[in-house]
Amino acid sequence: xxxxxxxxxxxxxxxxxxxxxxxxxxxxxxxxxxxxxxxxxxxxxxxxxxxxxxxxxxxxxxxxxxxxxxxxxxxxxxxxxxxxxxxxxxxxxxxxxxxxxxxxxxxxxxxxxxxxxxxxxxxxxxxxxxxxxxxxxxxxxxxxxxxxxxxxxxxxxxxxxxxxxxxxxxxxxxxxxxxxxxxxxxxxxxxxxxxxxxxxxxxxxxxxxxxxxxxxxxxxxxxxxxxxxxxxxxxxxxxxxxxxxxxxxxxxxxxxxxxxxxxxxxxxxxxxxxxxxxxxxxxxxxxxxxxxxxxxxxxxxxxxxxxxxxxxxxxxxxxxxxxxxxxxxxxxxxxxxxxxxxxxxxxxxxxxxx
Amino acid sequence: xxxxxxxxxxxxxxxxxxxxxxxxxxxxxxxxxxxxxxxxxxxxxxxxxxxxxxxxxxxxxxxxxxxxxxxxxxxxxxxxxxxxxxxxxxxxxxxxxxxxxxxxxxxxxxxxxxxxxxxxxxxxxxxxxxxxxxxxxxxxxxxxxxxxxxxxxxxxxxxxxxxxxxxxxxxxxxxxxxxxxxxxxxxxxxxxxxxxxxxxxxxxxxxxxxxxxxxx
Numbered sequence: 001x002x003x004x005x006x007x008x009x010x011x012x013x014x015x016x017x018x019x020x021x022x023x024x025x026x027x028x029x030x031x032x033x034x035x036x037x038x039x040x041x042x043x044x045x046x047x048x049x050x051x052x053x054x055x056x057x058x059x060x061x062x063x064x065x066x067x068x069x070x071x072x073x074x075x076x077x078x079x080x081x082x083x084x085x086x087x088x089x090x091x092x093x094x095x096x097x098x099x100x101x102x103x104x105x106x107x108x109x110x111x112x113x114x115x116x117x118x119x120x121x122x123x124x125x126x127x128x129x130x131x132x133x134x135x136x137x138x139x140x141x142x143x144x145x146x147x148x149x150x151x152x153x154x155x156x157x158x159x160x161x162x163x164x165x166x167x168x169x170x171x172x173x174x175x176x177x178x179x180x181x182x183x184x185x186x187x188x189x190x191x192x193x194x195x196x197x198x199x200x201x202x203x204x205x206x207x208x209x210x211x212x213x214x215x216x217x218x219x220x221x222x223x224x225x226x227x228x229x230x231x232x233x234x235x236x237x238x239x240x241x242x243x244x245x246x247x248x249x250x251x252x253x254x255x256x257x258x259x260x261x262x263x264x265x266x267x268x269x270x271x272x273x274x275x276x277x278x279x280x281x282x283x284x285x286x287x288x289x290x291x292x293x294x295x296x297x298x299x300x301x302x303x304x305x306x307x308x309x310x311x312x313x314x315x316x317x318x319x320x321x322x323x324x325x326x327x328x329x330x331x332x333x334x335x336x337x338x339x340x341x342x343x344x345x346x347x348x349x350x351x352x353x354x
Numbered sequence: 355x356x357x358x359x360x361x362x363x364x365x366x367x368x369x370x371x372x373x374x375x376x377x378x379x380x381x382x383x384x385x386x387x388x389x390x391x392x393x394x395x396x397x398x399x400x401x402x403x404x405x406x407x408x409x410x411x412x413x414x415x416x417x418x419x420x421x422x423x424x425x426x427x428x429x430x431x432x433x434x435x436x437x438x439x440x441x442x443x444x445x446x447x448x449x450x451x452x453x454x455x456x457x458x459x460x461x462x463x464x465x466x467x468x469x470x471x472x473x474x475x476x477x478x479x480x481x482x483x484x485x486x487x488x489x490x491x492x493x494x495x496x497x498x499x500x501x502x503x504x505x506x507x508x509x510x511x512x513x514x515x516x517x518x519x520x521x522x523x524x525x526x527x528x529x530x531x532x533x534x535x536x537x538x539x540x541x542x543x544x545x546x547x548x549x550x551x552x553x554x555x556x557x558x559x560x561x562x563x564x565x566x567x568x569x570x
């Protein structure tokens with residue numbers, strides 16, 4: 001926090017050429033579906049931007065989102081940008097600990113009031129005692145930090161929609177960020193974990209244009225969550241032709257056929273895994289032979305088995321249908337016997353009348 | 355819980371229960387009724403066999419009616435067979451039945467499923483056209499029209515969902531499942547029960563006519 005250099009100065013000091021920087025701006029603009037005319041604007045803006053204060057609050061999370069963001073095989077520009085933003089508070093990455101860490105957070109919030117970006121990771125238990133940091137419950141920390149933030153980015157499915165902690169039976173009464181904060185702009189970047197490029201793309205968009213990117217109905221940036229995995233999957237021709245792998249080691253699996261019958265949730269999962277992919281574009285789950293689990297969708301943990309296809313319902317109907325059958329048989333037989341007895345009575349009455 | 359989870363979960367759960375309970379109720383409710391013995395001398399010694407044979411011999415209109423009924427009989431057969439092939443031949447439907455019963459069988463290629471589904475829909479539209487244009491032959495009531503809509507909607511929404519037309523896929527799929535659930539709930543309490551009853555009503559006619567010595 002001592003140096004107040006611009007991003008341009010920092011990159012130059014790290015030996016990043018102007019050409020490489022412009023290539024990054026072009027790639028990011030194109031991934032965010034921004035027009036090409038914005039590339040010089042983005043380059044200028046990023047060049048000039050001073051270290052924005054970012055506070056990363058880690059609540060009921062597994063640190064997977066941080067791992068995804070910071071794990072790279074080689075230093076990348078994304079990582080440099082990430083190092084550039086003044087990450088004033090982050091449990092896994094900061095040097096300080098204990099009271100010094102909390103003091104850093106409070107100081108950053110005070111100095112940058114109204115301007116800092118709040119990144120929230122992990123769900124928030126509404127029963128406060130389940131998760132605390134330095135004696136402060138997650139709920140209180142969020143409600144204290146949110147009012148003075150410029151915007152809130154909910155990183156990962158846990159922060160965006162509740163994720164794993166909220167899955168049945170939700171023992172900690174966990175909720176998502178948007179369940180608690182209603183008066184701040186919130187971007188959800190779901191995924192378990194989210195694609196790192198989604199994070200840095202949203203940050204770059206915010207730093208350049210000062211606004212949040214276009215979001216869908218679930219608060220996700222359309223640039224990364226506008227299409228389903230199914231729409232971009234390279235195995236789609238096999239789905240269309242009805243060629244499916246039935247087990248993980250059969251002929252279909254070896255030939256790379258569609259994984260629909262092995263539980264792939266690609267048709268209902270909105271994310272960029274199928275085109276942006278993971279590990280700088282090396283692969284993604286389906287390419288590695290495992291169906292999509294739909295980890296960017298709300299409540300995906302409770303949506304049925306990971307290896308059960310979308311067509312299989314979610315019900316324990318077997319015994320209940322048996323009971324239903326017996327109830328129906330009882331009602332039907334009862335109705336028919338009633339009709340018979342009425343008929344016999346009418347016949348007897350007719351005979352008696354004669 | 356979003357629409358798809360709702361449709362795949364409690365809605366289809368209760369629709370199946372109502373379908374099973376209602377169908378057995380309506381079936382037994384008719385079968386357990388008495389028919390009144392025909393006390394006259396049977397004119398035909400093999401009456402029972404002739405009765406069961408009627409189930410099959412009535413599958414096509416008899417000679418003198420063939421010309422007048424040929425069009426609608428062919429259309430109806432196209433519709434029924436195409437719908438059956440679609441319901442038991444398409445991969446997601448087989449997956450659903452497997453999750454209920456454990457049985458599975460090879461599926462048709464998707465393109466064939468789409469073609470057969472289209473044939474089913476077109477023949478269904480031809481049939482409603484005929485019903486609407488000939489009110490004196492078809493004295494239709496509201497139930498007939500509701501039945502047509504509830505049978506057509508799963509066909510239409512299924513085709514739309516597979517083609518990824520209309521609403522977003524998960525919404526279209528949810529609507530498809532909801533329309534199927536509506537069909538299941540309507541099924542036992544409407545004329546659609548003919549799918550089970552026709553066997554017994556044909557046999558009944560065959561038995562009583564054969565008793566009288568009439569061959570049909």
